[in-house]
Amino acid sequence: MSNIVKIALRNLLRYKRRTLLTSLLIMIGVVAVLLFSSITGAFKSLMIGQITDSMLGHLQVHKRGYVASIDNLPLHMNLGPQDMETIEEALDSLEEVEAYSARIKFGGMFSNFEETTNVRLNGVNPAQEILAAPLLPKRVLQGDTGDTLLSPGDILVPELLAKGMDVKPGDTVVIVATNQDGSVNAKTFTVRGVLEGITGPGGRDGYIHIKDAQEILRIQKQEVNEYAVRLKSAGALEKVEAALAKAIGGELNKQGAPKYEIHTWEKLSPFYNIARMIDVMTLFIKLMLIAIVLVSVMNVMIMAVFERVKEIGTIAAIGTRPGQILSLFLFEGISLGILGSAMGTLISLAAILTLKIHPISYDFGRQKGLLLSPALDPAEIIVVSLLVILISVLASLQPAYRASRMEPVTAMRHI
């Protein structure tokens, strides 16, 4: 076999320019795929990280029907003490769950004593919230939140609201809210910080302590309406979702339907559709790579067979079996694929290294100056290289088979 490889490689070297051009073409395709998937992969990871780690968590648990009416921030779908115990017991039992935060989400009026406007608020336990949404403290643009993020009586105001209402850390504001029974209550807060807005649901919400939320809404017993759950690994999303559904899915409401609903970030954030579009585009780029490899390798191999008909006849005449002739041409095609993918991988690695040293800065929605640091996944390199080699084999198969089926006498007469 090593002799077949040796002869195949020498035949490629015989037509240096053609081999180089074909390899360069394959290389360009490989670089396009690897860089595209690397950059878009980094963009996806960064955005998903921003979305899940800043606000959403990897998945959320609510009472059934809550998400469908989330725009109203209903308070009649709160989870009571029994529900909370059931859900927290299930979450505590799952090894993949890193942290979770129980929230009371509600809508209210925000007043700076001169003007009043609407605001969406999250009542949270700051210690839990920091663990479940670790990027939240980094979103604080103004004010010193320290390690505690929030204390009772503090409010974190979203950036746009702070600008519109001209409030800054240290100012006193009033939150007015209507509770489940329709009675109105108000409470003064000190602005502890101004929060950067982020893209996606909840990205423009304010934060107060959960005790303040309970006080405004006059909630006597333990009640929340949302659990945001952070996983140790985003890859375990489906597994945890299934395990959680199994653990709490048996709880039924009065109508006999499941009492709770579980939503992954994919179902909650519109960015998931962008992520899917990126995946489709990556697939399209891979299809283009397949086309490039198929056409270029097949073209070269057809030429190689056509130019060496007499030589094929000679080697067949002196005892080279059809299978060996087939292997000879297949290896030529495979070598082109290997050469192109190796060159493409090296160029891509160099480009990625450059991008690591000089990361791409970009804005996404309200988020400014996000830094993209692409990385090449070894699995992606292996998949792309194997794809190129496989297509090279397929592209070489027909010309190689044709060569192996040539009659020595006819082939040797070829001029």
Added chain:
Amino acid sequence: MSLIVSRDLAKTYRTGEVEVKALKGLSFKIEPATFVSFVGPSGSGKTTLLNLVGCLDKPTSGQLSVSGTEVASLGRADGATFRGRNIGFVFQDFNLIPVLTVAENVEYPLLMVGRCDARERRDRVDSLLDAVGMVDQRKKLPGQISGGQKQRVAVARALIGAPKLVLADEPTANLDHDTAFMVIDLMKSLKEKRKTTFLFSTHDPKIVGEAEIVYTLEDGLITDREDRRASHV
């Protein structure tokens, strides 16, 4: 035992409606270690006969046995293996593999048939290159040597597998007078040393003059057989 036995060997080519009878029922026997020449005008069937004996083509009818094997019944792969093990070829145009060196060209049939290890291959290549006087050119590519040298390499390649039979189709046609004589002498000496049968198709009177048995072909038939072995002794 005869090395080649042919009985009523016929070959007909068909091109559309046209039928050309290249061989019209040849019967002959060739003994081992002989220097045999098939002569005749163009179109007489010499090359067709060599192709059939060399297992490169199949007869339309008749029987042909080479070294005890009925070659007409061999399939594509078996035919290749049979050729690799039993038959050496010397072509008019040398037909060396351009990407391989002189030594690698000679070694090639052994690699494809795969019957011996690297050391033995090297010994056999060295021995044959020495015999054809090409040891000092072993690392050159075919494009770097002359026509006569190429044909000497081709002779070495034909003999590397220690075949019982070497078929040579017009082996001196592309060589000058002196080189042609040198190649013929080379083949004769190898025939003596290795007891190999050489079968030529040729127009070349130099080869005909050296042949032990001369068959004359005309219009697909053997019209004459001249055995000169007594006079050559």
